Amino acid sequence: MTETLAPTPVLPPLQIGCHTIESPVVLAPMAGITNRAFRRLCRRYGAAGSAAGGASGATSLYVSEMITSRALVERTPLTMRLIEHDADEQPRSIQLYSVDPATTARAVHILASENRCDHIDLNFGCPVPKVTRRGGGAALPWKTELFRGIVSAAVREAAPYDIPVTVKMRKGIDDDHLTFLEAGRIAEGEGAAAVALHARTAAQAYSGTAKWEAIAQLKQTVTSIPVLGNGDIWSAEDAVRMVRETGCDGVVVGRGCLGRPWLFTDLAAAFAGRPTRVQPTLREVTDTLRLHTVYLAEFFEDERKACRDIRKHIAWYLKGFRVGSHLRASLGLVDSLTALDDLIGTLELDQPWPGDAAEGQRGRAGSERHVVLPEGWLDSQALDDRLRAEVAQAELSVSGG
Incomplete structure (x- = not known):
């Protein structure tokens, strides 16, 4: 044995x-x-x-x-x-x-x-x-x-x-x-x-x-x-x-x-x-997309807000699959779980995992840039009183939590 x-x-x-x-x-x-x-x-x-x-x-x-x-x-x-x-x-x-x-x-x-x-x-x-x-x-x-x-x-x-x-x-x-x-x-x-x-x-x-x-x-x-x-x-x-x-x-x-x-x-x-x-099929991917939306509705205690939030995720979920541009645009405007279900129902859900087309980089990339800093920030690694006062305002610039 x-x-x-x-x-x-x-x-x-x-x-x-x-x-x-x-x-x-x-x-x-x-x-x-x-x-x-x-x-x-x-x-x-x-x-x-x-x-x-x-x-x-x-x-x-x-x-x-x-x-x-x-x-x-x-x-x-x-x-x-x-x-x-x-x-x-x-x-x-x-x-x-x-x-x-x-x-x-x-x-x-x-x-x-x-x-x-x-x-x-x-x-x-x-x-x-x-x-x-x-x-x-x-x-x-x-x-x-x-x-x-x-x-x-x-x-x-x-x-x-x-x-x-x-x-x-x-x-x-x-x-x-x-x-x-x-x-x-x-x-x-x-x-x-x-x-x-x-x-x-x-x-x-x-x-x-x-x-x-x-x-x-x-x-x-x-x-x-x-x-x-x-x-x-x-x-x-x-x-x-x-x-x-x-x-x-x-x-x-x-x-x-x-x-x-x-x-x-x-x-x-x-x-x-x-x-x-x-390596999920499109059906399995859309099942996950829908479950994500349900979880968001619970989190926000608001189905419409959940549907607005899931819109930014849809292109990531569908990357590599054969989904027409018109349908992608419609999915990006969903405002209810019923509307989401209706649109999902029009997809070719038996598509297998598309392999390399679905892999690799996703999300924002952009290009290298000059970093905006307070005036004189790089002059010293110490913090003087002027810069201390400026840093104190940094959290006011951050939205959300």
């Missing part, structure tokens, strides 16, 4: 503070995307690909869309909705954007003392001009003591509740002003539980190619906590290749899962050493 050998995992489970994440995969926070509805969908697929299985989907780490510390302290209604989690969502993970240590401390205290999350991720990677022009997001780590103060404040307030704090960042502002190695050392020294690097600069935004060699450099520099890699993971094979090329401890997946929540099945299987890959 031939003995069947168990598959060999690519990586051990990911340890984030007190949390053991079976599959070393993190859903990247994406504004307007990673709300409770989308996370639920991704968790279902992640559980399906896990060797352990299970309905909770607690096999990977699924992070909320970003909220601002100031909006949380002010308890704005949108922010309070964005920090909600499903009852079975574990660990409950929230990404926090902040530009001020004192406000960071107050926001983290709310999250921790009111038992609203189990993990906090700090955003230092946003490249959006309205954020960087005030010194926030990917521009902030250039001011090393401000960066240190924010990380330290978050860790200090979270520690009594055993809530790990992680840091997500970019390589730097541009190739002449790289910050990731020093920021990684600071985060490690201040007690962060892990650091994640999107291997692009703010100047690159989402254009060009992620420089994975920077992830390898960070892994060699930060040695006592996990280092996670992010950028250009469009398939499970990409994720495994990133790990092998960089030595990182896990991966962060963003645009690759847009319209493809089943990527988390592929990722969980690949890291467990199994060949399972999901």
Whole structure:
């Protein structure tokens, strides 16, 4: 009798503070995307690909869309909705954007003392001009003591509740002003539980190619906590290749899962050493699209709002399938589940997975650009009083949570 050998995992489970994440995969926070509805969908697929299985989907780490510390302290209604989690969502993970240590401390205290999350991720990677022009997001780590103060404040307030704090960042502002190695050392020294690097600069935004060699450099520099890699993971094979090329401890997946929540099945299987890959028919894709819409209706408590929100996902879901431009346009105007069902019913639903036509890059890309910064921002890595006052306004520029 031939003995069947168990598959060999690519990586051990990911340890984030007190949390053991079976599959070393993190859903990247994406504004307007990673709300409770989308996370639920991704968790279902992640559980399906896990060797352990299970309905909770607690096999990977699924992070909320970003909220601002100031909006949380002010308890704005949108922010309070964005920090909600499903009852079975574990660990409950929230990404926090902040530009001020004192406000960071107050926001983290709310999250921790009111038992609203189990993990906090700090955003230092946003490249959006309205954020960087005030010194926030990917521009902030250039001011090393401000960066240190924010990380330290978050860790200090979270520690009594055993809530790990992680840091997500970019390589730097541009190739002449790289910050990731020093920021990684600071985060490690201040007690962060892990650091994640999107291997692009703010100047690159989402254009060009992620420089994975920077992830390898960070892994060699930060040695006592996990280092996670992010950028250009469009398939499970990409994720495994990133790990092998960089030595990182896990991966962060963003645009690759847009319209493809089943990527988390592929990722969980690949890291467990199994060949399972999901290649859905158009019927299965539209079933997922509809379920996503139902989850959004529950999240928004409004079917019309859910249908408006799902419109941006439709092109991602249908990528590569034979769907006429007129029908795609009609799907982009749906305002009810009934209308969605009617349009889905007109599709050739037995189309098989289109292969390469459905793979590869999705979501925004754009081109490299000049990073808009406060006047004099690059003159020094210290923060003077004038710039301190300007940075204080950065959160006012960030919409939503």
